[in-house]
Amino acid sequence: MSVFDLEKLESASKSHLDTLQQLNSRLFASVEEFSQLQFKTLRQTTDDNFENVRKLLSVRDPQAFIELQASFFKPNEQAERFVEFSRQAYDLFSRFQGEVTKLAERQIEIGTQQVQELVEEISKNAPAGAEPVVSVFKSAVESAGNVYESAQKAAKQASKQAADIAESGIDAAAAAAAQGKKTA
Template sequence: MSFFNSEKLQATQKANLDLIQQISGKVFASVEQLSQLQFKALRESSEEQFEGVRKLLAVRGPQDFAELQASFTQPNKQTERLTEFNRQVQALIAETQSDIAKLASSQVEAGTQQVQEFVEAISKNAPAGSEPVVNAFKSGLASAGTAFENAQKAAKQASETAQTSFAEATAAATKAAPEASTKTGNK
């Protein structure tokens, strides 16, 4: 009797290949979105720099220059754009991470089920007296499953904590920027 079913092995290999293809597709799509975000930010920044130079070239006197200089100390627009860019990048990373975790989790569940079926098949055909070894193997398999679940929970919690910290830091920076520009403008 053979414990290995070649059709199941082929189906597993196909499922693993499909998983890799799905993960690769998600990563490529995320890289494409990140590139688009970076290109947009670069274009907006370049346009703002050219507009600043145009305004500088239009200065006709000391009063105009002082007004222009005061407008440059107003970082609100830059801060908002940077904050929005960082928020979008963070959201993209979180979404990609979540999607890949879901894909991997479903594949791990399917693999665990197959290993459990294999262990059951072995235990049914094991020679007499090997029950302690089979039980130890089953116990080890259960422990590995529990460890994987705990690692998944810890990774999810760490991701949520990082997202919360990022949101808090963004809110603090957004609030602090107008205050800093007001203090700078008063000096």
């Protein structure tokens, strides 16, 4: 009797391929969303610039030209646009990271279950007198699982802290832009 079940191996391969396809699809969808965000921002900026040029071309006296030209420089408005773009990009990347994390966690759970099943199968088929070796093997697999869980918890905590820092930075920039607008 073989320890390796070909049907399980085939099933695991199909599962990994499906997960890879899901990851690939999500990656392309995220790139598409980010490209659309960039395109929308570029289009809006270009349209605004053309509108400003039209206004400049319609001015007839020098004083109105200077006043109009001064009105084009709006640092607060530009900052608000940048903050909004950053917020949308951050949200997009956060969603993508969350989806990839869920896929990875699911695959790790499946892999862990498969390893546990393999260890059980080895235990059943181990020759007499091999109990100490099987016990050490089981202990090693269990320890590796515990190490992984600890690392996963630490990574989630670090990711959460990084997300909080990024979010507070975006919020601070938005508040500064709003304060600058009030001041102006």
